[in-house]
Amino acid sequence: MIKKTDTSAASPAGNQGKRGKATKPTKPAKRKSSAVATDLTREADSAVLERLYSVVQSRKGGDPSLSHSARLLSRGTYKIAQKFGEEAVECLIEAVAGRNDHLVGESADVLYHLIVLWVDAGITPEEVWAELRRREGTSGIAEKASRPRPPQSEKENA
Numbered sequence: 727m728i729k730k731t732d733t734s735a736a737s738p739a740g741n742q743g744k745r746g747k748a749t750k751p752t753k754p755a756k757r758k759s760s761a762v763a764t765d766l767t768r769e770a771d772s773a774v775l776e777r778l779y780s781v782v783q784s785r786k787g788g789d790p791s792l793s794h795s796a797r798l799l800s801r802g803t804y805k806i807a808q809k810f811g812e813e814a815v816e817c818l819i820e821a822v823a824g825r826n827d828h829l830v831g832e833s834a835d836v837l838y839h840l841i842v843l844w845v846d847a848g849i850t851p852e853e854v855w856a857e858l859r860r861r862e863g864t865s866g867i868a869e870k871a872s873r874p875r876p877p878q879s880e881k882e883n884a
């Protein structure tokens with residue numbers, strides 16, 4: 727669906743896929759030391775999502791006729807969750823079909839709707855980044871193997 731142009735929130739996430747052509751990526755900052763570089767890279771990766779989060783948060787309680795985020799947030803958790811689910815399904819359809827050009831746009835839609843979900847729930851991006859940082863360096867295989875094993879009888883009934 728074509729949407730009105732938003733001039734108050736120049737979010738690159740809004741310039742992809744269904745919503746238009748991708749913008750040219752900006753050059754990464756020069757590295758000074760490996761520690762600084764790691765921080766800069768982290769900031770650069772999450773900045774676009776944090777900007778989008780701030781914009782969506784600022785739309786809460788706004789005019790639903792002027793802002794899609796305000797409209798979605800006014801419709802409540804059930805609708806927000808439903809929209810997120812729909813976008814996730816559209817994303818997986820493109821992945822399975824191997825249409826990577828469409829997958830980029832659908833991925834942006836999923837991230838936008840996930841952020842609306844966070845705003846509605848009162849979760850901040852920093853909480854999610856912290857959880858991702860906590861997991862860094864732990865293989866999913868090792869993490870699964872470390873989980874307490876249920877007793878055999880429980881496993882059979884599952």
Ligand SMILES: N=c1c2ncn([C@@H]3O[C@H](COP(=O)(O)OP(=O)(O)OP(=O)(O)O)[C@@H](O)[C@H]3O)c2ncn1[C@@H]1O[C@H](COP(=O)(O)O)[C@@H](O)[C@H]1O
Pocket residue numbers: 727728729732735736737738739740745778781782785792793794795796809834835838
């Ligand atoms: N990233 C997005 C973004 N991605 C998708 N969408 C909108 O999501 C809508 C999805 O359309 P659908 O028909 O699937 O959903 P719907 O209109 O809720 O329809 P129903 O399910 O109710 O029938 C479209 O209007 C898209 O434009 C987005 N709307 C906004 N943003 C970002 O959010 C910022 C603030 O937007 P506003 O809140 O609209 O000011 C923008 O600057 C963008 O950066």
